[in-house]
Amino acid sequence: MTTAPLDFEAISAARRERAAFLELLRRxxxxxxxxxxxxxxxxxxxxxxxxxxxxxxxxxxxxxLRFPSQANWFGTDMLGRDVYSRVVYGARVSLWVGFWVxxxxxxxxxxxxxxxxxxxxxxxxxxxxxxxxxxxxxxxxAIALMALTRASTGNVILAITISQVPQVTRLVRGVVLSLxxxxxxxxxxxxxxxxxxxxxxxxxxxxxxPLLVQGTYICASAMITEAILSFIGAGTPPNIPSxxxxxxxxxxxxxxxxxxxxxxxxxxxxxxxxxxxxxDGLRDALDPRLAxxx
Amino acid sequence: xxxxxxxxxxxxxxxxxxxxxFVFSLLYFAPGDPAAIIAGDLATAQDxxxxxHQLGLDEPFLVRFWQWAWGVLRGxxxxxxxxxxxxxxxxxxxxxxxxxxxxxxxxxxxGLAIPIGVLAAWRAGTWIDRAVMGFAVLGFSVPxxxxxxxxxxxxxxxxxxxxxxxxxxxxxxxWPFLQHLILPSAALGLxxxxxxxxxxxxxxxxxxxxxxxxxxxxxxxxxxxxLIGHALKNAAxxxxxxxxxxxxxxxxGVIVTExxxxxxxxxxxxxxxxxxxxxxxxxxxxxxxxxxxxxxNLLVDLSYTVLDxxxxx
Numbered sequence: 001m002t003t004a005p006l007d008f009e010a011i012s013a014a015r016r017e018r019a020a021f022l023e024l025l026r027r028x029x030x031x032x033x034x035x036x037x038x039x040x041x042x043x044x045x046x047x048x049x050x051x052x053x054x055x056x057x058x059x060x061x062x063x064x065l066r067f068p069s070q071a072n073w074f075g076t077d078m079l080g081r082d083v084y085s086r087v088v089y090g091a092r093v094s095l096w097v098g099f100w101v102x103x104x105x106x107x108x109x110x111x112x113x114x115x116x117x118x119x120x121x122x123x124x125x126x127x128x129x130x131x132x133x134x135x136x137x138x139x140x141x142a143i144a145l146m147a148l149t150r151a152s153t154g155n156v157i158l159a160i161t162i163s164q165v166p167q168v169t170r171l172v173r174g175v176v177l178s179l180x181x182x183x184x185x186x187x188x189x190x191x192x193x194x195x196x197x198x199x200x201x202x203x204x205x206x207x208x209x210p211l212l213v214q215g216t217y218i219c220a221s222a223m224i225t226e227a228i229l230s231f232i233g234a235g236t237p238p239n240i241p242s243x244x245x246x247x248x249x250x251x252x253x254x255x256x257x258x259x260x261x262x263x264x265x266x267x268x269x270x271x272x273x274x275x276x277x278x279x280d281g282l283r284d285a286l287d288p289r290l291a292x293x294x
Numbered sequence: 295x296x297x298x299x300x301x302x303x304x305x306x307x308x309x310x311x312x313x314x315x316f317v318f319s320l321l322y323f324a325p326g327d328p329a330a331i332i333a334g335d336l337a338t339a340q341d342x343x344x345x346x347h348q349l350g351l352d353e354p355f356l357v358r359f360w361q362w363a364w365g366v367l368r369g370x371x372x373x374x375x376x377x378x379x380x381x382x383x384x385x386x387x388x389x390x391x392x393x394x395x396x397x398x399x400x401x402x403x404x405g406l407a408i409p410i411g412v413l414a415a416w417r418a419g420t421w422i423d424r425a426v427m428g429f430a431v432l433g434f435s436v437p438x439x440x441x442x443x444x445x446x447x448x449x450x451x452x453x454x455x456x457x458x459x460x461x462x463x464x465x466x467x468x469w470p471f472l473q474h475l476i477l478p479s480a481a482l483g484l485x486x487x488x489x490x491x492x493x494x495x496x497x498x499x500x501x502x503x504x505x506x507x508x509x510x511x512x513x514x515x516x517x518x519x520x521l522i523g524h525a526l527k528n529a530a531x532x533x534x535x536x537x538x539x540x541x542x543x544x545x546x547g548v549i550v551t552e553x554x555x556x557x558x559x560x561x562x563x564x565x566x567x568x569x570x571x572x573x574x575x576x577x578x579x580x581x582x583x584x585x586x587x588x589x590x591n592l593l594v595d596l597s598y599t600v601l602d603x604x605x606x607x
Contacts (some may be wrong), residue, residue: 132312135591136584139546140564144320145567147576224437228550231439232565247439251554255458258447265440273435280431 028285034277041271056241065257074221074263077246078253082207086241087263093230094223094271097157101222102215104161109168110211114199116169117176127173129165134137137164143234151237156229160222171214175207203218209286216279220272227268243268297600302595306588313584314366317577318359326574366581372574376567381578385560391461392548392559395482398475399544403483404490404537410573411494411533412521415502418495426491431489438547442481442554449477459556474557482551486540493536504528530601538594545583 026030044051060080067182068075112130116123133141138160145159178204179185188198229235230244231251238245243264250260324490329345330337337345346352350361361593371381414426450458462470501507502525510520552561560579567575 029314128308129312131309132316135309135313135588136316136460136580136588137542137545139549140580140583143549143564143568144317144576144580145573148320148324220435225546227437228439228546231550232553232568233570248441255451258443258451261443262447265437265443269436269440272437273431276431276435280439 024285028281030277031281031285034274034279034281037270037274038278041091041267041274042095044088045095048085048088048092051088053088054082056081056086056089058082060292065253067257068259075257075259077249077257077260081245083260083263086246087267090241090243090246090264091267091271093153093236093240094226094268097153097160098219098223098271098275100157101160102219104157104169105164105218106211106215108161109165110172110207112165113169113172114115114176114203114207116185117173117180118195118199118203123173123294126169130169133163134166134170136163139225139228142229143232146229146234151235153236153240156226156235159207159229160225160235163225164218168211168214168218169259171210172207175210176203179203179206213279213283213286216275216282220279223268223272223275299596302592307593309588310585313581314363315359317580318362320580321362321573321577322355322358324571363420368560371578371581374567374572374575376570376572376575381574384563384575385578388558388560388563390559391557392452392552392561394461394464394471395475395478395548395551395557395559396544397455398472399479399486400537402479403487406483407487407490408494408526408533411491412498414491414495415498415525416517416521418499423495426495430488430492433484433491436484437550438481438485439554440548442477442486442551445477445481446554461555461557461559474555478551478555478557481554482544482547485547486544489536489540489543490533494529494533496527497532501525501529527601531598534594534597534601538591540586541590545587 025035039274058081060076062080063072063076064078064080066072066076066080068083072082072084074087077083077086112126136144141163142156142159146155147163149155149159170181185202186196188202193201211220226242227244227247230242231248233248235244238249246264247261250257254261329342329349333341333345343352350358353361362372369382373379374381374384377384410426410429414423417423438457446458449456451480457474460473460474462473499532507520507525510524515523548559549561549564551557552559553565556562560582563575564579566572
């Protein structure tokens with residue numbers, strides 16, 4: 001029997017990467033704090049059924065509007081549902097929407113931005129459309145799109161993504177336009193590197209850093225927009241607890257049972273804060289020139 | 295300058311064109327057939343076809359778009375499906391509370407954000423700076439409707455200093471009018487103020503490191519003179535730009551804030567329209583808000599020549 005030789009190269013590379021990551025966290029503690037809070041929220045969302053929760057939809061009219069107590073940590077709502085369980089399950093919607101909107105809008109915006117930045121005729125047409133879409137405030141655009149479809153988490157993701165794509169496109173296009181004039185890109189084109197290869201090898205890697213930062217901000221803004229949509233009744237359907245619709249349900253009872261609104265509000269704010277902390281930290285880490293000023 | 299204004303105005307036409315196509319498509323692709331609704335339950339297929347023809351619903355997309363756009367240009371935003379009233383009339387009725395809320399929010403947030411942004415840049419690295427930056431991060435993270443509830447809880451429920459909800463027109467007296475707007479504009483203004491404070495600080499830091507600021511100090515000008523007269527004036531362009539861009543945040547926030555505080559404005563009209571799927575109203579509101587946004591940013595562009603004499607068009 002022979003044993004495979006240890007790949008010392010790979011091991012030391014992995015160690016170096018880990019050390020670099022730890023160094024990043026040490027230099028930018030906001031990233032560490034943000035990631036820690038997000039990890040907690042993620043754990044809470046995944047382990048929701050095991051965190052002393054009951055069915056978040058279970059009605060119990062006899063126990064409605066109970067103030068927070070040992071039995072119901074965050075109290076109960078007007079239908080007797082346990083607010084703690086609903087808030088814990090609600091984390092799933094916020095994180096899910098935040099992540100997918102950030103992912104899809106950066107992916108779509110990246111593709112459109114790369115093409116528009118590199119092709120003048122496409123640029124002229126597409127950027128006019130983007131300018132038009134950007135002149136509709138994002139929340140309003142998302143609301144309008146939700147008015148066309150039925151309430152579902154997928155549609156919420158789609159609507160918020162469409163409202164965020166123009167900003168990403170403009171960002172990527174800006175990066176591409178400035179890179180296109182750089183000597184290394186001109187050199188690549190001069191030696192006959194193809195269109196797609198130039199994009200892939202020389203332009204794309206330079207868009208990663210700003211996109212990562214923009215992606216976190218989009219994630220934060222998507223969480224808030226989802227809550228706004230659900231809050232006004234045009235977002236996540238009422239049978240799925242989300243922080244926005246728990247608050248919407250507590251709205252009319254705010255003066256007698258403010259805790260129904262308060263708990264999801266705190267969780268939403270803390271989660272958005274965590275994402276923003278990660279975003280600010282990443283921005284400082286990836287663009288030290290900007291970090292001094294912002 | 296005049297030719298620049300004209301060119302800039304012409305440049306807004308394609309932008310508003312895209313908005314108009316989007317808004318029209320909203321009604322075009324909206325589920326439900328208006329003719330079937332108008333015809334009622336007992337209508338036959340022929341009745342519906344006749345109404346289709348009468349309303350011009352059987353015309354192609356472009357023809358219908360043109361008819362609609364022509365109407366909009368003449369101030370006809372259509373008829374609300376639910377209330378059967380002209381959309382423009384409904385918007386006009388609700389314009390005052392929204393305008394009042396937006397203007398007070400603008401005053402509150404700009405009035406707060408610029409001084410604290412300047413202070414943070416002037417005292418960069420101190421606890422004042424960190425406090426302002428902390429405020430900015432919080433401002434971005436606490437959604438306006440969350441802050442709204444916290445403010446209501448403290449100032450209305452607990453201390454009973456300000457009304458929980460509602461709106462009073464300025465014609466009923468200045469104090470009742472202001473009283474109803476303090477909490478909404480504070481809640482709505484936070485994120486806007488955070489954005490402006492952050493840019494003010496960044497822009498001021500940039501300017502404060504310039505040689506002419508050192509010269510101004512060296513010739514014995516007071517700190518206030520240097521900060522306001524020399525630094526802030528030169529830092530103004532990015533600040534004004536972000537005030538313009540931030541109006542989008544303000545508009546999104548107005549819709550929710552009016553819902554929380556039961557202010558009978560355009561935001562409330564929008565929410566009601568969405569719940570009833572009253573598409574003509576949604577169309578009208580988007581057109582109105584987008585035009586306002588485009589006009590504000592046009593004014594911002596034009597203000598550059600005043601703020602920075604080097605900018606020439």
